[in-house]
Amino acid sequence: MKAIIVFALLLSAATVEAQSDSLDDRLVALTFHKLIGETIDLRAAGERSPLVQRASGFDRPDVIKAEVARLESDLARADARHEFVVRVNDNISEYDHDRGEFSIMLFKPGVYIDIQALGQQYRLVFGNADALRAIPFPNREEARAFDAKLTSAGRFVSNEIRFRVVGAGDPSGSVTGAHVVRAEILSARLLDRRGAVVFTPRVSAPTAVAEAKSTSAEVNDVAGLHVGVRAKDLEATMQRMYGVVTHQKRSTNWFAGYQSALVVNDMKCMDMPGQRGGPPKPGTVCVTAWLDGSDVVRSIRVERVFSYMDPETFRSTLVKKYGPVSSAKEAGRYALGWGTPVDSSLVYDRSGPRTSVAAYYDASDDMFSRSMNALPRIRVILQLVDAGWATSKH
Amino acid sequence: MFCLLLSASCKGASESAAQVPARSGDVWEIDGSAGRAASPAAMLAFVNGMHVLIIDGDDVFAGTQQLKSNRAPDGVRTLQLADGSSADLVPNGETFELRFAGGERIPLRKQAAHAGVSQ
Numbered sequence: 164m165k166a167i168i169v170f171a172l173l174l175s176a177a178t179v180e181a182q183s184d185s186l187d188d189r190l191v192a193l194t195f196h197k198l199i200g201e202t203i204d205l206r207a208a209g210e211r212s213p214l215v216q217r218a219s220g221f222d223r224p225d226v227i228k229a230e231v232a233r234l235e236s237d238l239a240r241a242d243a244r245h246e247f248v249v250r251v252n253d254n255i256s257e258y259d260h261d262r263g264e265f266s267i268m269l270f271k272p273g274v275y276i277d278i279q280a281l282g283q284q285y286r287l288v289f290g291n292a293d294a295l296r297a298i299p300f301p302n303r304e305e306a307r308a309f310d311a312k313l314t315s316a317g318r319f320v321s322n323e324i325r326f327r328v329v330g331a332g333d334p335s336g337s338v339t340g341a342h343v344v345r346a347e348i349l350s351a352r353l354l355d356r357r358g359a360v361v362f363t364p365r366v367s368a369p370t371a372v373a374e375a376k377s378t379s380a381e382v383n384d385v386a387g388l389h390v391g392v393r394a395k396d397l398e399a400t401m402q403r404m405y406g407v408v409t410h411q412k413r414s415t416n417w418f419a420g421y422q423s424a425l426v427v428n429d430m431k432c433m434d435m436p437g438q439r440g441g442p443p444k445p446g447t448v449c450v451t452a453w454l455d456g457s458d459v460v461r462s463i464r465v466e467r468v469f470s471y472m473d474p475e476t477f478r479s480t481l482v483k484k485y486g487p488v489s490s491a492k493e494a495g496r497y498a499l500g501w502g503t504p505v506d507s508s509l510v511y512d513r514s515g516p517r518t519s520v521a522a523y524y525d526a527s528d529d530m531f532s533r534s535m536n537a538l539p540r541i542r543v544i545l546q547l548v549d550a551g552w553a554t555s556k557h
Numbered sequence: 558m559f560c561l562l563l564s565a566s567c568k569g570a571s572e573s574a575a576q577v578p579a580r581s582g583d584v585w586e587i588d589g590s591a592g593r594a595a596s597p598a599a600m601l602a603f604v605n606g607m608h609v610l611i612i613d614g615d616d617v618f619a620g621t622q623q624l625k626s627n628r629a630p631d632g633v634r635t636l637q638l639a640d641g642s643s644a645d646l647v648p649n650g651e652t653f654e655l656r657f658a659g660g661e662r663i664p665l666r667k668q669a670a671h672a673g674v675s676q
Contacts, residue, residue, distance in 0.1 A: 384639070387606015387620020389574060396574035400621050403577050404584060404609045406671035446589040448609065467603050470589060472596040480600040484640065543603065 186249040191287065192280035193234070194241040194328045195344045203281065205234045211282025234281075246325055246349060249287075251276060253322035253353070255298065258310050263301040265309070267353065267364065269322055270296035272478070273337035278344070285342040288333040289326065290487075295348060295364035312361075320353040320361050336478050336488035336499040343491075382485060382502055382520050385545035386465040388450070391552075394425060394458040401427050405448050418508045420461065420556035421453040432466040432542050434527045442527065445470045445540055455552070464511060464546040471538035477524045490516035497524040503550035511546045519550035575623035582613025584668040585653065591663050598661035605638055607655065609668065617646070 196203045209215065209230035218226040256266040268274060270292035278285040289295075300306035326346040333343050353361040383389050388397065401408050411424040432449040434442050445468050453462040474497055481499055482488060490500035492515045500516020507513050515521060523544040586609045587602050588595075602608045606620030617624045617636055625637040626646075634646040645656040649664065656662040 384606070384620065384622070386603055386608070387622050389621045392574035392621055396576065397621060399579065400574065400577045400618075403579070403611060404620075446586070467608060469596065469599060471593065472600060476597050476600050480597065480604055483601075484604045543600070545604070 185251075186247060186278075188278045188280040188285075190237060190241060190245070191247060191278060191328060191344060192285050192342075193238045194243060194245060195285065195331070195342070197238060197241045198243045198328055199331045203238075205231050205238065208281040209234055243328060246327055247346075248323065248325050249276065250321055250323045253320050254318045255313055255320060255353070256318075258300070258306050262297070263299060263303075263306070265298040265300065265306075265313075266296050267298065267322065270364075272335040272475075275333070275338045275343075283342065284340070285344050286333075286338050286340050287344045287346055288335075288338050289324070289348050290329065290334050290345050291348055291366070293335065294367060295351060298362050298364075316355055320355060321358075322351060322353055324351045325349045332489065333491055334487035336482060336491040337475075339491045339493040339497075382547065383549075385463055385520065385547040386467075388452070388463045388465060388547075390460050390463055390547055390549040392460050394452070394454045394460055397452055397460050398425050401425060401450055401452070405450055416508075417453070418462075418506065418553070418556075420455055420553065422456045423454050423458075425452045425454065426450070432468050432544075434540075434542075443468045443540070443542070461549045461552050462509065462547065464544060466542055466544045469541045469543060472541045472543075474524050477522070477541075477543060481522050485520060490518055492516060496526075498522065503554075505548050505550055505553055509548045509553055511544060519548045519553075521546050574621040575618055577611055577618045577621075578613050578616070582611050582616070585610045585612055585665040586668045587655065588664040588666045595661075595663040598655065598657060598663035601657055601659075601661050602655060602663060605640075605644075607636075607644065610665070612646070612653075 193203075195201075206227075209227050212230050215223060215226050215230055251269060253267060253269045256268065258265055269276075270289065272293065274292075276287040278287055298309075300309055326348050328344055329347045330345040331343060332345055333339070334345065348364075348366055350366055352363045355361050383391060388400070398408050405427040407427065409426050409429065411426055411429075413422050428447065428449040429451070430449070432443050432447050447468045449464075449466040451464045452460050455461050477497070478499065485501045488499045488501060492498045492500075494514040496512065496515070498512065498515035498521060500518030500521045502519035504517055505519050507517055510517050510521060512521075512523060515523060521544075523542075523546075525542040525544065526539040527542065587599050587607075589599070591599070599608070606622065609619075611618040615626060615628060615634075617626050617634065619636075622639065626634045628634045632648045636644050636646060638644060642658050644658065646665075647654045647656055652667070653665045654662055655665055
């Protein structure tokens with residue numbers, strides 16, 4: 164197998180080839196599908212296998228049959244308790260004098276191991292990687308000696324990782340895609356070219372096999388604005404802080420439980436060709452709050468236009484606020500989700516996360532920015548749905 | 558609960574919102590001209606509702622929440638955020654600088670009046 168370490172799209176690209184044959188990539192993929200309960204078309208997967216591709220037309224039906232039988236057998240033995248081992252070529256950063264540590268590249272946010280299996284791509288991320296990222300060296304003399312040793316080896320190491328597959332999605336929200344395999348590192352060690360141990364990251368006690376971390380189902384505010392409050396209280400806040408509030412009556416395409424909305428700066432944060440007054444200026448704030456029949460706020464969307472801000476600032480700030488990401492998407496705009504799953508009619512962008520809390524990073528792409536080669540403005544959108552209330556309305 | 562007992566119009570409201578002052582105090586906002594170095598502070602301020610603040614004496618409002626604040630003798634107000642962290646409002650001449658516990662900082666400026674809204 165050829166696993167490759169890759170930086171996610173959001174970060175600068177860096178590709179390092181893994182050492183061959185160190186991982187049963189097909190069993191990783193099958194374990195992933197079995198664990199998350201996602202049906203996989205074994206016939207189609209079998210037809211895409213290299214053995215079938217190489218077979219003659221005459222032999223192909225028999226090879227497909229054998230390949231599908233093998234996949235069925237592998238799927239039957241796939242077990243979330245299975246421990247895998249992968250070895251990848253990795254490197255260690257320069258010494259960070261402020262933090263008194265080196266960093267292991269693979270364990271930085273946004274880095275994943277690329278796996279091709281069953282005729283499709285999987286992105287393997289380690290949910291507890293961040294806890295293993297640092298190689299602490301508070302003593303500068305010891306750090307200098309370690310650095311010299313690394314420099315003589317070109318800073319390259321072999322990272323040997325023992326892990327289990329625990330679920331789907333990258334809790335850091337950096338890696339997106341159709342098949343993001345979340346794994347948990349059980350142990351790891353860095354080896355030099357001769358196989359001598361350079362460093363052994365300390366792994367804290369592993370969690371249970373099933374994904375244990377709950378997300379922020381209890382979140383009840385975005386940008387300091389709460390759901391579950393009286394409309395007139397929110398209106399007073401919106402008017403004082405953000406501008407003139409207009410009242411909108413129910414629209415036919417709204418979620419059934421919404422009866423009206425309070426709006427400030429309707430659509431003024433969006434980039435639209437030929438819009439009056441030019442494109443939205445940094446600092447513009449737009450708010451929409453949807454109300455139920457009792458004039459209680461049940462959903463809030465807050466948008467703010469920023470001068471350029473990198474996606475890593477967006478991601479890391481939100482993860483600090485809301486915790487591990489339950490869903491990350493990158494389809495036109497970068498989006499992260501937390502909390503309870505909600506109906507698609509309640510979310511801002513149906514191609515993004517369908518969760519009670521969602522955040523979107525939207526870069527403007529107007530002609531002026533492109534022609535001036537300028538950094539784009541960034542519209543950050545935060546949306547919160549009162550999920551408990553919404554569930555009761557279904 | 559007060560709301561539930563007294564008013565049918567707020568039936569179902571379960572969260573309390575701070576009553577922001579209608580006129581008193583000033584509205585402050587993060588200064589967008591602070592440049593890219595301030596973008597982590599700007600984003601942090603936004604997600605915590607502190608990108609726009611009402612400062613009315615010792616009362617500080619961020620969105621629908623009133624932040625607990627302590628003022629030190631040097632005039633620095635320490636604001637308690639909902640997640641348990643804190644931020645300092647540091648006087649800087651006629652304005653303030655917002656400093657988060659993680660070291661992120663951004664100046665504030667007094668918000669211009671919104672069209673159609675008397676401040």
